[in-house]
Amino acid sequence: MTSVLERLSARYEDDLNDLIAFLRIPSVSAQSQHRDDVARAARWLEEYLRRIGMNHARTLPTAGHPVVYAEWIDDPEKPTALLYGHYDVQPADPLELWETPPFEPDTREGRLYARGASDDKGQVMVHLAALGAWLAAEGRLPINVRVLIEGEEEIGSPSLEPLLRAHPELLRADFIVISDTTMFAEGLPTLCTGLRGIAVAEAHVTTAASDLHSGLFGGAAPNAVQVLCELIAACKGSDGKIRIPGFYDRVVEPTPQERAAYAALPFDEQQLMKSLGLPALAGEAEYTAFERTTIRPTFEVNGMWGGFTGEGSKTVIPQEARAKITCRLVPDQDPEEILELLADHLRRLCPPYARVELQRGAGARPWKASLEHPSTQAAIRALEATYGRRPALAPSGGSIPIVETLDRLTGAPMVLMGFADPGCNAHAPNEFFSLETFRTAREACARFWQEAAETF
Amino acid sequence: MTSVLERLSARYEDDLNDLIAFLRIPSVSAQSQHRDDVARAARWLEEYLRRIGMNHARTLPTAGHPVVYAEWIDDPEKPTALLYGHYDVQPADPLELWETPPFEPDTREGRLYARGASDDKGQVMVHLAALGAWLAAEGRLPINVRVLIEGEEEIGSPSLEPLLRAHPELLRADFIVISDTTMFAEGLPTLCTGLRGIAVAEAHVTTAASDLHSGLFGGAAPNAVQVLCELIAACKGSDGKIRIPGFYDRVVEPTPQERAAYAALPFDEQQLMKSLGLPALAGEAEYTAFERTTIRPTFEVNGMWGGFTGEGSKTVIPQEARAKITCRLVPDQDPEEILELLADHLRRLCPPYARVELQRGAGARPWKASLEHPSTQAAIRALEATYGRRPALAPSGGSIPIVETLDRLTGAPMVLMGFADPGCNAHAPNEFFSLETFRTAREACARFWQEAAETF
Numbered sequence: 001m002t003s004v005l006e007r008l009s010a011r012y013e014d015d016l017n018d019l020i021a022f023l024r025i026p027s028v029s030a031q032s033q034h035r036d037d038v039a040r041a042a043r044w045l046e047e048y049l050r051r052i053g054m055n056h057a058r059t060l061p062t063a064g065h066p067v068v069y070a071e072w073i074d075d076p077e078k079p080t081a082l083l084y085g086h087y088d089v090q091p092a093d094p095l096e097l098w099e100t101p102p103f104e105p106d107t108r109e110g111r112l113y114a115r116g117a118s119d120d121k122g123q124v125m126v127h128l129a130a131l132g133a134w135l136a137a138e139g140r141l142p143i144n145v146r147v148l149i150e151g152e153e154e155i156g157s158p159s160l161e162p163l164l165r166a167h168p169e170l171l172r173a174d175f176i177v178i179s180d181t182t183m184f185a186e187g188l189p190t191l192c193t194g195l196r197g198i199a200v201a202e203a204h205v206t207t208a209a210s211d212l213h214s215g216l217f218g219g220a221a222p223n224a225v226q227v228l229c230e231l232i233a234a235c236k237g238s239d240g241k242i243r244i245p246g247f248y249d250r251v252v253e254p255t256p257q258e259r260a261a262y263a264a265l266p267f268d269e270q271q272l273m274k275s276l277g278l279p280a281l282a283g284e285a286e287y288t289a290f291e292r293t294t295i296r297p298t299f300e301v302n303g304m305w306g307g308f309t310g311e312g313s314k315t316v317i318p319q320e321a322r323a324k325i326t327c328r329l330v331p332d333q334d335p336e337e338i339l340e341l342l343a344d345h346l347r348r349l350c351p352p353y354a355r356v357e358l359q360r361g362a363g364a365r366p367w368k369a370s371l372e373h374p375s376t377q378a379a380i381r382a383l384e385a386t387y388g389r390r391p392a393l394a395p396s397g398g399s400i401p402i403v404e405t406l407d408r409l410t411g412a413p414m415v416l417m418g419f420a421d422p423g424c425n426a427h428a429p430n431e432f433f434s435l436e437t438f439r440t441a442r443e444a445c446a447r448f449w450q451e452a453a454e455t456f
Numbered sequence: 457m458t459s460v461l462e463r464l465s466a467r468y469e470d471d472l473n474d475l476i477a478f479l480r481i482p483s484v485s486a487q488s489q490h491r492d493d494v495a496r497a498a499r500w501l502e503e504y505l506r507r508i509g510m511n512h513a514r515t516l517p518t519a520g521h522p523v524v525y526a527e528w529i530d531d532p533e534k535p536t537a538l539l540y541g542h543y544d545v546q547p548a549d550p551l552e553l554w555e556t557p558p559f560e561p562d563t564r565e566g567r568l569y570a571r572g573a574s575d576d577k578g579q580v581m582v583h584l585a586a587l588g589a590w591l592a593a594e595g596r597l598p599i600n601v602r603v604l605i606e607g608e609e610e611i612g613s614p615s616l617e618p619l620l621r622a623h624p625e626l627l628r629a630d631f632i633v634i635s636d637t638t639m640f641a642e643g644l645p646t647l648c649t650g651l652r653g654i655a656v657a658e659a660h661v662t663t664a665a666s667d668l669h670s671g672l673f674g675g676a677a678p679n680a681v682q683v684l685c686e687l688i689a690a691c692k693g694s695d696g697k698i699r700i701p702g703f704y705d706r707v708v709e710p711t712p713q714e715r716a717a718y719a720a721l722p723f724d725e726q727q728l729m730k731s732l733g734l735p736a737l738a739g740e741a742e743y744t745a746f747e748r749t750t751i752r753p754t755f756e757v758n759g760m761w762g763g764f765t766g767e768g769s770k771t772v773i774p775q776e777a778r779a780k781i782t783c784r785l786v787p788d789q790d791p792e793e794i795l796e797l798l799a800d801h802l803r804r805l806c807p808p809y810a811r812v813e814l815q816r817g818a819g820a821r822p823w824k825a826s827l828e829h830p831s832t833q834a835a836i837r838a839l840e841a842t843y844g845r846r847p848a849l850a851p852s853g854g855s856i857p858i859v860e861t862l863d864r865l866t867g868a869p870m871v872l873m874g875f876a877d878p879g880c881n882a883h884a885p886n887e888f889f890s891l892e893t894f895r896t897a898r899e900a901c902a903r904f905w906q907e908a909a910e911t912f
Contacts, residue, residue, distance in 0.1 A: 196671060200769050209733030214756045215652060215854030218784050219696070219748035220728070222738035225757040225779075226692060233689035236682060238807050240675070272676070277665030280808040282678035292675035300670045301681040302772050307759030308780060313656050313817055315782050316758050323681075324764060326771050328674050351694050352736040361769055398671030 003137035004446045008129065012439055015129040016112070018048065019105075019438070022087075022121050023114040026103045029065055029088035029155050038151050041087045042066045045149055052132030054147060060167075062159035065151030069170060072135070073144040079456040080144035081375070081449075082173035084406065085124035085180065086153035089116035090427045097429035111432040118420035122433035123179035123441075124149060126419060130445035142453035146173060153180075157402055164409055171410050174456070175375035177448070178403065179441075181418030182426075184392040185266045187437075189383035189444065191376065192416035193369040194295065194395030195403055197329035199338040200361030203228065203346060205321045207354045211307070212317040221317050222353035225306040228321040231356065234349050235342070236299045240283035240292070242327075244345045247297070250332040254295055262290055265394055294395040298328040328397060335363025364404040368395075370413040378451035379415045385451075386444040417448070459593040460902045464585065468895055471585040472568070474504065475561075475894070478543075478577050479570040482559045485521055485544035485611050494607050497543045498522045501605055508588030510603060516623075518615035521607030525626060528591070529600040535912040536600035537831070537905075538629035540862065541580035541636065542609035545572035546883045553885035567888040574876035578889035579635035579897075580605060582875060586901035598909035602629060609636075613858055620865055627866050630912070631831035633904070634859065635897075637874030638882075640848040641722045643893075645839035645900065647832065648872035649825040650751065650851030651859055653785035655794040656817030659684065659802060661777045663810045667763070670771040677773050678809040681762040684777040687812065690805050691798070692755045696739035696748070698783075700801045703753070706788040710751055718746055721850055750851040754784040784853060791819025820860040824851075826869040834907035835871045841907075842900040873904070 008015075027041035028034040042059045045068045049057035054070035065088060073080065092102035092115045100106040102115035112122070127147075134141050148170060150160050164171055183190040207222040236242050254262070267290040273281060283292040306321025308314035327338055343358040350356040369376055371393070383391040403414060419441040425431040464471075483497035484490040498515045501524045505513040510526035521544060529536065548558035548571045556562035558571035568578070583603075590597050604626060606616050620627055639646040663678040692698050710718070723746040729737060739748040762777025764770035783794055799814040806812040825832055827849070839847040859870060875897040881887040 198671075198771070207734065212732070213854070214754065214758065214782060215654075215784060215852075217732070217749055218754040218756050218853060219743075219750075219752050220737045220739045220745040221732060221749075222734065223756055225760045226688065227694075229685040229688035229757070229760070230694055232682065232685035238683075238686055276668070276673070276677060278663065278678065278809055281676045282807070282809045283676045287675075289676040293673055293677075294675075296675050298670065298674040300674050300679055300771075300773055301685070301763065302670065302770055303763030303765045303774065304681045304685070304777070305761040305765045307757065309759045309761045309778075313780060313782065314758055315654070315756075317756055318759065321760070322765075324769060326670060326769065328671060351738070353734055353738045396671075397674060398669070 001447070001450050004133045005443055007133040007137040008442050008446060011129065011133065015125065015442065016438065018129070019112070019122060019125040022125060023105045023116055024103055026115070027088050027151065028091050029152050030091055038065045038088060042068050042151055045087050048128065049147060052128060053135035054131065060163060062163050064159040067151065067160065067163055068149045069147065071146045072141045074140060075144070078143045079174040079452065080146065080172065081452065082146045082148060082171060082176045083127055084176060084178045084402065085127065085149045086120045086151065087124065087149050088151045088154050089121065090119070090154050094429065099430055107435065110435050112435055112438065113430055113432045115431055117431050117433035118424040119426035119431065120153065120180045122438065123419050126438060126441040127179060127445050129442045130449070133442070133446055134449065142449045143456070145449070146170065153402060157405065160402070161405055161409070173410070173412055175373065176406055176410065176412050176414040177417065178414060179417050179419055180400070181396065181416050182420040182422050182424065183418055184394045184422065186421055188266070189387045189389070189391040190418050191369065191379055191391050191393050192396050192418055193371065193393045194331070195367045195400055196294070196297070196397050197333065197335055197364045197366035197404065198399045199327040199329060199335040199363045201325045201339055201342065202359040202361070203231065203323045203325060204357045204359065205231070205354055206319060208319045211319050214315040214317050217317060222351070223317050224321040224354065225318045227351060227354040228304065228306065228323055231346050231349055232301055232304070232323060235345065239285070242297065242299045244299070244341050246341045247338065250334070251297060252331045254291065259291070261393060262288065265290060265392055293397040295330055297330050297333060300326050302326055328399070329366045331366045331368045333366060335365060339363070364399050364401060365408070367403050367407050369416065373413040374455035375413055375415050375452060378455045379417050379448055381451045382444050382447035383417070385447055386440055457903070457906050460589045461899055463589040463593040464898050464902060467585065467589060471581065471898065472894065475568070475578060475581040478581060479561045479572055480559055482571070483544050483607065484547050485608050486547055494521045494544060498524050498607055501543050504584065505603060508584060509591035510587065516619060518619050520615040523607065523616065523619055524605045525603065527602045528597045530596060531600070534599050535630040535908065536602065536628065537908065538602045538604060538627060538632045539583055540632060540634045540858065541583065541605045542576050542607065543580065543605050544607045544610050545577070546575065546610050550885065555886055563891065566891050568891055568894065569886055569888045571887055573887050573889035574880040575882035575887065576609070576636045578894060579875050582894060582897040583635060583901050585898045586905070589898070589902055590905060598905045601905070602626065609858060613861065616858070617861055617865070629866070629868055631829065632862055632866065632868050632870040633873065634870060635873050635875055636856070637852065637872050638876040638878050638880065639874055640850045640878065642877055644722070645843045645845070645847040646874050647825065647835055647847050647849050648852050648874055649827065649849045650787070651823045651856055652750070652753070652853050653789065653791055653820045653822035653860065654855045655783040655785060655791040655819045657781045657795055657798065658815040658817070659687065659779045659781060660813045660815065661687070661810055662775060664775045667775050668773040670773050673773060678807070679773050680777040680810065681774045683807060683810040684760065684762065684779055687802050687805055688757055688779060691801065695741065698753065698755045700755070700797050702797045703794065706790070707753060708787045710747065715747070717849060718744065721746065721848055749853040751786055753786050753789060756782050758782055784855070785822045787822045787824045789822060791821060795819070820855050820857060821864070823859050823863050825872065829869040830911035831869055831871050831908060834911045835873050835904055837907045838900050838903035839873070841903055842896055
């Protein structure tokens with residue numbers, strides 16, 4: 001292990017230059033004018049994997065952008081890890097807001113600025129540098145590792161699942177490691193221990209055959225917007241409680257230990273209110289704002305419209321109204337079941353003079369880390385050894401589609417070890433990665449494989 | 457009186473030809489390309505008034521289209537009536553839906569088809585023909601009459617009130633007669649005995665400083681659309697009851713006699729439901745659908761929007777939502793007071809994490825006919841004598857801005873004697889006026905002046 005850490009220490013400038021070379025390739029998956037750049041980034045990565053000594057490095061074609069794969073499978077008796085990452089990046093617009101060009105990496109004030117610096121090229125290269133140091137210093141990895149780096153994460157990974165269904169052997173692993181999340185606070189090593197799922201729907205209320213004159217028919221004609229408002233109000237109270245019968249039935253309550261751990265996280269409600277420009281927060285009073293935004297489910301109208309929305313006044317009774325609805329879900333809620341409950345609730349409450357339909361979108365199940373699993377314990381120890389402090393074990397309120405996909409395809413435990421700064425400007429101008437984190441995270445990753453080998 | 461009726465009988469063809477000539481002038485007030493046509497219609501009318509023997513016929517210029525005025529003031533001891541009408545018409549679009557061109561009047565199947573046939577040139581000419589017959593047959597009118605025909609009714613009469621404020625003498629009258637409404641059913645003579653007023657507002661809810669990510673903030677961040685839905689649902693129940701405290705305080709309940717009269721009107725709820733494509737109507741169960749749409753006040757969201765309304769899904773928490781609201785009002789509600797009550801209600805219910813503002817539009821007070829007034833009694837007798845049946849005394853649920861304006865400016869009783877067929881296609885293609893009604897309504901109007909003279 002010492003030799004590996006020495007090697008990393010000696011390689012810092014070289015590893016940084018490798019990352020800078022990788023960041024110079026504008027591999028924007030969403031923009032067709034960058035199609036060749038995306039392919040070039042895949043080739044660069046394949047070559048890099050070969051160079052550091054990984055075996056079977058290859059670029060797997062898909063219907064979209066290719067997936068880069070390599071492995072180092074030494075001893076089938078040893079545990080096997082799958083390392084997932086992505087080499088594609090978000091578009092860089094608006095360009096005029098960047099202080100230095102997005103694809104000309106610039107180091108200043110201890111940071112490396114470039115599109116993809118944090119999301120996800122920087123975090124991928126931290127891992128690959130650690131693998132390279134192991135192979136150079138020890139000629140081996142402590143456990144078997146598969147590396148799978150895709151090129152479509154920023155456009156929803158449309159080609160990954162078909163590829164993995166066609167090649168299930170690529171997924172054969174005891175656990176999965178992903179570094180594509182942020183630290184809870186600057187310099188605080190963090191494992192993301194949970195993600196919310198999501199249920200997606202659009203409610204559509206209709207009443208009369210056409211919009212009606214409010215003078216001639218007002219008082220007897222049903223108003224579709226009014227009906228939809230009543231239905232929405234009946235789905236959630238101003239106390240933040242969701243009123244859909246059965247909605248909370250499968251929600252797992254946090255244990256006292258978990259709640260104590262959440263309370264110890266550096267989460268500042270006052271600062272949150274200030275940053276949102278609010279005199280008060282909404283939601284369930286008996287949970288902290290952190291809990292409300294991570295381990296509690298939500299009901300949210302993302303958009304709603306009906307009737308006359310132009311300038312001035314039009315005395316019309318709308319015959320139609322629509323609301324886009326998403327629910328964030330927590331273990332053990334199921335998106336399909338939640339939509340069933342919602343549809344039942346709306347149908348039951350809909351008055352006889354109206355009709356309500358629920359169009360269902362694609363959902364995602366919530367995810368929770370297996371805290372007792374050796375891989376998680378290995379990550380905790382590796383981060384603690386590197387940073388001299390216990391990592392934060394923090395659930396996140398968002399959904400990461402790829403986590404849900406890999407969970408669904410493999411059921412394997414996942415370690416979400418995030419190294420991006422919480423203010424890293426991912427998806428925004430002036431994205432950066434901390435140079436100090438680049439140095440230390442490589443060590444944490446190198447230690448992780450050793451710890452994993454010892455724990456299993 | 458007999459001589460007047462004989463004169464009308466003899467003049468039928470001539471009167472009809474006068475109306476047809478009037479209808480040939482495309483006096484569309486809303487379209488600038490018809491500006492000269494509107495002026496031509498005013499000159500035609502002035503000339504016609506002079507020809508039938510009215511005095512001081514003149515065209516009064518305004519900032520917009522002119523007002524045509526004439527009078528026959530014989531004896532200052534006699535009562536004076538003001539006859540109001542309008543010579544402008546709605547645009548004729550969509551032209552392709554007219555069976556014959558809108559400004560080439562066509563008689564077929566007992567009807568005269570043309571833009572303005574019912575609204576309002578036909579109803580104006582019915583009155584003027586009656587005045588002409590009186591002056592030709594008797595050399596006098598039984599009472600004093602002022603005639604005021606404007607050219608901007610279809611665009612909201614913007615120039616009329618300034619003109620009348622500058623020339624209050626034009627309004628000096630004991631009562632006002634307007635024929636610009638419909639009959640309750642085909643062939644059923646009708647007095648409109650009430651109109652609802654209106655209060656107009658837009659509610660604007662804001663929460664955080666920007667739209668927020670529903671994964672990161674959902675559960676603690678307030679949702680402006682949700683708040684607005686809760687506020688709207690708190691303004692009206694699914695029982696049709698408006699829940700704004702004080703809203704009903706000034707509402708005058710119908711007397712048992714009035715309710716009996718309404719129940720006797722040929723109003724078919726089943727037919728209404730069928731025409732609206734509804735299995736049930738909305739509203740207050742203890743009132744008939746007729747009452748709910750005429751003598752009961754309403755709360756209506758005319759349009760509402762907030763958040764993401766494009767295609768697909770966007771997991772955003774909206775920071776802003778708006779609803780356009782109108783309330784139809786009945787005696788003795790006051791639009792400003794109602795908006796005050798609404799604003800108070802919304803403020804009181806708005807949670808601490810949101811702000812609500814109410815932008816107020818221009819309203820109108822409700823109007824009720826003075827049934828005991830001699831002018832109303834004269835109209836009832838004139839209609840009964842002409843049609844051999846009691847006229848329907850029916851309130852309407854709409855608002856007629858000019859009635860509200862004249863009521864506000866004069867406080868004088870008004871007779872709303874409508875001759876248009878309920879299916880006359882006013883404002884729509886293939887507008888028509890019944891030829892039989894054209895014949896008989898002239899007689900009713902001629903009798904009306906006689907009855908008015910005898911009643912006062």
